[in-house]
């Protein structure tokens with residue numbers, strides 16, 4: 001039989017059998033042995049490592065009637081209690097898609113996409129290590145300050161006026177400001193461009209990036225751009241799976257742990273991990289990541305947090321916290337596992353100041369909204385006042401939780417003066 005014919009026969013037979021047995025998506029670099037025989041390519045985001053922050057009650061953000069693929073993987077590999085560090089699976093090699101993973105295994109072609117990446121040796125008790133970057137946020141965290149950050153949205157046209165006005169309101173109140181961009185898949189100025197402007201306006205900026213919108217190439221290129229502009233903080237996010245309009249193709253060339261690993265590898269070694277190319281002036285960002293503490297079973301976000309720390313994260317901004325008691329239970333586990341010795345953890349606090357924002361809150365992927373919080377805000381005669389009061393109370397309660405280094409205020413509404421008011425009413 002001719003070699004090409006044989007290859008096609010093996011590929012088709014493998015695809016058919018593994019498709020029936022594992023819902024295999026024929027990536028050609030099979031990791032079923034590492035993932036408890038659950039195919040990670042069946043995740044709608046095709047994440048190799050997960051879950052993303054959108055899963056709640058074990059279900060998928062993008063397909064809410066289906067269990068989250070990565071929650072299933074954790075369950076198969078370590079059960080409902082295990083908390084050991086997960087392996088870091090590399091990004092796939094797209095050239096191997098729809099080829100035979102058996103043949104690729106035999107030839108060794110699947111190795112770069114199958115064999116887990118080694119974690120970098122980043123030392124222990126990392127919060128106590130001397131300053132690593134030029135970030136002022138890092139300096140404040142390491143000085144033991146109670147950290148308060150917030151956000152500013154990148155403009156949706158080539159016009160700085162609204163951003164400048166908001167920056168004027170926020171200046172002097174926060175340790176750093178995230179420059180958010182491409183919200184709901186809509187075009188805007190990029191986060192590095194907005195972050196550079198925020199920095200120029202005298203605030204410490206955090207650039208954001210999502211694997212939904214980036215390939216490895218554009219991710220590293222933006223990190224270089226940040227370094228050039230004097231933006232020394234970078235938050236690496238998965239990004240919400242976008243099901244509405246506009247109907248865009250979503251990238252997911254990496255997952256958030258792989259982004260962290262790529263950025264940290266570059267910071268530590270001056271070499272781009274996926275190309276092997278040396279960069280004479282490498283970007284050296286203070287690296288942030290996100291976590292959803294309300295992902296269940298409870299060991300899943302603990303393992304994911306460990307993975308993000310090992311991949312290179314320095315700080316965390318958590319998903320929205322409206323259930324302080326449940327978050328405190330999560331943080332107790334974080335401290336038991338010693339993760340709080342390596343990561344500065346900021347709790348995400350929503351500042352909900354309008355009826356439309358309140359209605360939207362439970363629809364945000366991964367957000368857990370207790371009934372009591374909804375009732376309290378919905379019944380308020382003055383929702384802005386109640387939203388601010390509730391955020392202040394939440395911040396004070398979070399302050400008492402061991403392992404929490406500060407809060408990240410997220411405005412649900414448009415009036416930035418509300419987050420400033422929360423900041424001013426918090427105890428110093």
Ligand code: SF4
Nearest residue numbers: 043052060061068069
């Ligand atoms: S919740 Fe996220 S990680 Fe889990 S299957 Fe859905 S998209 Fe993938």
